[in-house]
Amino acid sequence: MAPRCSTLFLGSTAGLALTLGGIFLHASGEVRASRPVFARKAALARQLELTDLCLFTEASYTRHPSMTDPSTPFQDAPMSLEHFPSGGLVGPPPHLVSTHGHRD
Amino acid sequence: MAIVIERHRHIIDYTLSSLLRRKGKNGALLLVYTMIVFILASVLFFTHALKREAALVLKDAPEIIVQHTLTGRYQTIPVAWGDRIGKINGVIAVRPRLWGYHYDTLLLANYTLMVPAENPPEPGSIDLGSGISRTHGANSGDMIAFVGHDGVPRMFTIRNILDSESQLLTSDLILLSEKDYRDFSGIAPDQATDLTLRVRNPREYATIAEKITRMYPDTRPIMRSEIQRTYDAVFGWRSGLMIVIFSAAALAFVIFAWDKATGLSAEERKEIGILKAIGWETSDILLMKFWEGTAISLTAFLLGIIFAYAHVFFTSSALFAPVLKGWSTLYPTFRLTPFIEFGQVATLFFLTGVPYTITTIVPSWRAATIDPDSVMR
Numbered sequence: 329m330a331p332r333c334s335t336l337f338l339g340s341t342a343g344l345a346l347t348l349g350g351i352f353l354h355a356s357g358e359v360r361a362s363r364p365v366f367a368r369k370a371a372l373a374r375q376l377e378l379t380d381l382c383l384f385t386e387a388s389y390t391r392h393p394s395m396t397d398p399s400t401p402f403q404d405a406p407m408s409l410e411h412f413p414s415g416g417l418v419g420p421p422p423h424l425v426s427t428h429g430h431r432d
Numbered sequence: 433m434a435i436v437i438e439r440h441r442h443i444i445d446y447t448l449s450s451l452l453r454r455k456g457k458n459g460a461l462l463l464v465y466t467m468i469v470f471i472l473a474s475v476l477f478f479t480h481a482l483k484r485e486a487a488l489v490l491k492d493a494p495e496i497i498v499q500h501t502l503t504g505r506y507q508t509i510p511v512a513w514g515d516r517i518g519k520i521n522g523v524i525a526v527r528p529r530l531w532g533y534h535y536d537t538l539l540l541a542n543y544t545l546m547v548p549a550e551n552p553p554e555p556g557s558i559d560l561g562s563g564i565s566r567t568h569g570a571n572s573g574d575m576i577a578f579v580g581h582d583g584v585p586r587m588f589t590i591r592n593i594l595d596s597e598s599q600l601l602t603s604d605l606i607l608l609s610e611k612d613y614r615d616f617s618g619i620a621p622d623q624a625t626d627l628t629l630r631v632r633n634p635r636e637y638a639t640i641a642e643k644i645t646r647m648y649p650d651t652r653p654i655m656r657s658e659i660q661r662t663y664d665a666v667f668g669w670r671s672g673l674m675i676v677i678f679s680a681a682a683l684a685f686v687i688f689a690w691d692k693a694t695g696l697s698a699e700e701r702k703e704i705g706i707l708k709a710i711g712w713e714t715s716d717i718l719l720m721k722f723w724e725g726t727a728i729s730l731t732a733f734l735l736g737i738i739f740a741y742a743h744v745f746f747t748s749s750a751l752f753a754p755v756l757k758g759w760s761t762l763y764p765t766f767r768l769t770p771f772i773e774f775g776q777v778a779t780l781f782f783l784t785g786v787p788y789t790i791t792t793i794v795p796s797w798r799a800a801t802i803d804p805d806s807v808m809r
Contacts (some may be wrong), residue, residue, distance in 0.1 A: 359770065385603075385604045397504065397652070
């Protein structure tokens, strides 16, 4: 006799939910296992005085977004808008929209 | 209890057989729905993992970095300014930092040159990031040449290849001695790229930054907290990548909701009328529609999340790679650590699963409360 539709649905949903549970377990195991790696990376960043992740190497303002100055994304003229693809992926870093003290 | 479970199972049996009668339409709906959840979850997992990675590895970045600007562009900073800045209360140490970019015209790649604070290579030798090593096919002990600021190539011996586990930090780095860097870049001996400050008390960062801008109005101090917040901002929901994907997903959901909320098809209305005529209660019909919405949304949600996890953390976001690489010749190959949180997944469920189920029930409730005779006509 063919199984009922509800049996198939509830069984497959339970299987998917268990897989989701397995994902959380896998993720927490990976995070635990990565702690020494992160400690080594943090030590390297401290040693080399690094400020950014090496994600996009095509433009200085996407290679080092935290070091970017306000005019770099506009290249050489106010209406010369930035044209690198990665510039469209990332938003402006917070220091470009805040100031320290009286600079104006 | 057993009776209640059996009643629900009968309704699920009927609902699924009803869905299977329109398997083409419902199959396409499930596929599109799964894809929307997959894309949204992939972006969420990817950006969250990157943000956590940045927060963990950059937690010991310099407390304050001081840049010199001229007409809005950063310039080299006089090393002597460090002496005056170092006298500000709370500043433990000031170090001139030397770093910059080099464009390799042969491989059309950008590199970051840097003089490390600790353990710099001897003059004439360099440490290479694994990305550069890979593209050049160069290893420890090999000689490599780069063209300096004056157009004259300089030969360097590779001392080390930086560990590939740190690619996300060092893929494009060339570490060299101060003497070599000044010779290569032409930067004057009394100038540096910027100044890094060590500060004892984190609560003094803002005060010290303000004092520096008063002392040298054409400088721009960048605090560690800003460096750490940078990756929250650049991959925040307002960033280009996120806003485009969220807009597309929101539009898709509006179409779903519009399709459902504008009412049922004549066939579905007729089905409800027949069910009522043979004795189904309004509550039974609502229950059937609840299970219909749940079957599609829950299956799509679970499949979307599972595929997204595999995509981001097992295939290194293979589908995003062409977008992320942009015009970069040099791109780190990395596997992100799966930082996922229950709250993230729950939020995604409430944003994608619940609205769909609700929009399935509401028009059915309207159809189920009217006279079966008029519905069937």
